[in-house]
Amino acid sequence: MSLHRGVLRMATAAVALAAGLAFGAVAWAQGEWKAPPEAHSLKNPIAKFDAKAKADAKNIVETNCVPCHGVTGKGDGPAAAALPPPKPANWTGDAVPKQTDGEIFWKITNGRGAMPPWKHLPDNERWEIVNYIRTLKGK
Numbered sequence: 001m002s003l004h005r006g007v008l009r010m011a012t013a014a015v016a017l018a019a020g021l022a023f024g025a026v027a028w029a030q031g032e033w034k035a036p037p038e039a040h041s042l043k044n045p046i047a048k049f050d051a052k053a054k055a056d057a058k059n060i061v062e063t064n065c066v067p068c069h070g071v072t073g074k075g076d077g078p079a080a081a082a083l084p085p086p087k088p089a090n091w092t093g094d095a096v097p098k099q100t101d102g103e104i105f106w107k108i109t110n111g112r113g114a115m116p117p118w119k120h121l122p123d124n125e126r127w128e129i130v131n132y133i134r135t136l137k138g139k
Helices: 004-028 051-064 103-110 123-135
Strands: none
Touching: 051 123, 103 123
16 A cells, blocks of 8 residues: 555656646746857858758758748747747747847757757758748748
8 A cells, every 4th residue: 555655656746847847948938039149150051052952941841840830930830829938939020030040050959948959850951941941031
């Protein structure tokens, strides 16, 4: 009987810890999202963003980003409504284009809140996403 209570206590503690971490992650994600200073000066190594590179980047975005950021990058993807604040960034608005390529790359790489880190994507694919985001301004 005491083994059962011990397991129950550990399970209760695990659930409380998970809930606390989830709440903490959401609370942390509420403020303005700024990349660290060292991200500001990261240089985009992709000098040539031709039609093939853009098509490749579009495929990466459609696979990984569209559910939250939407087809046009406005942050209105089908999953966006179910996400806690902050909502997905509007890539076509004023805030994202004002960021450096390095800052956007850092945010894609590290994620925050409901946005997962995309470190598992090769660097060149994350840089292609940055370049693709740049093509959406004003659309």
